[in-house]
Amino acid sequence: MIQVRNLTQIYKSGKGIFEVSFDIKEGEVFGFLGPNGAGKTTTIRNIMGFSNASNGDVLIDGSNARTQTKKLQEKIGYLPGEMAFFDHMTGMEFLTFLGNMRRMKSWDRRDELIRLFELDPKGKIKKMSKGMKQKVGLVAAFMHDPDILILDEPTSGLDPFMQNVFMELIREEKEKGKTIMMSSHIFEEVQRSCDRAGIIRDGRLMAIEDIHSLKAMDKKRYRLTVADEASVARILQSSFDVERVDGMTLIVDQNGSYSDFFALLSQCEVTSFDTETRTLEDIFMKYYGEGTENE
């Protein structure tokens, strides 16, 4: 649904994005992770056709994002990282203005979303808190029921309860078959809601990780502490991949059958048992760490 090819935009400072390429499939939720200044917003603005990359292309459902911006905007719900609102309007006036521009026929979804986010849209936007403005932006992005959602740091400014409301909304939209790209610097929310994640640093795409296989891997690694050497020996001699961390503590890759695994454990004196996770955060920190050493 979205094809980003060799996207390069270099600012006068020399910063920017360099040869960024990735695809997002129809119906997929794609997370875009990276530290501050990594190039997330620059990439997203190019996907929206608002920035002029010096090189590369973005195709959305076969249309060029730069030359067919207007046509594409009708099927995209966009939440910008920094919202430029008409400050003098109330939240409701802004949403109505936008809905009229989009020739929206029904206002039901707008009102549903206002209720969902517990937004009071009557106040003037300029007097709203950051979180309230974010809610107005989210209602604006979702209210015309677009097929594609491009969301730049969507949970920024939301309290933890509202972050959960947002996550649930993403789950529902995914079930409806929507294609979603969301940037974030919060690993946990990407892990919870995305199918795949691209990791960007210093303007370069470092990796694309499949979240489902990471989760599957997460479940299969265990940290065990046993009470005696006999148990250590038994586990080390088993068919599983085992790493001895120290004395009585081992990390076991449960790469065989669960019944064999539990049969083995039943012969050992296990004093503690934990899942050993290789979370997205670990992976992200690895890429991030590699970079900061050189800076």
Ligand SMILES: Nc1ncnc2c1ncn2[C@@H]1O[C@H](COP(=O)(O)OP(=O)(O)OP(=O)(O)O)[C@@H](O)[C@H]1O
């Ligand atoms: N208009 C601009 N002019 C010059 N440099 C810019 C401009 N916009 C962004 N940059 C620089 O380009 C780099 C990437 O910025 P970008 O806003 O895309 O990062 P980001 O990943 O969205 O960051 P954050 O998480 O802080 O929002 C940064 O070093 C930033 O300072």
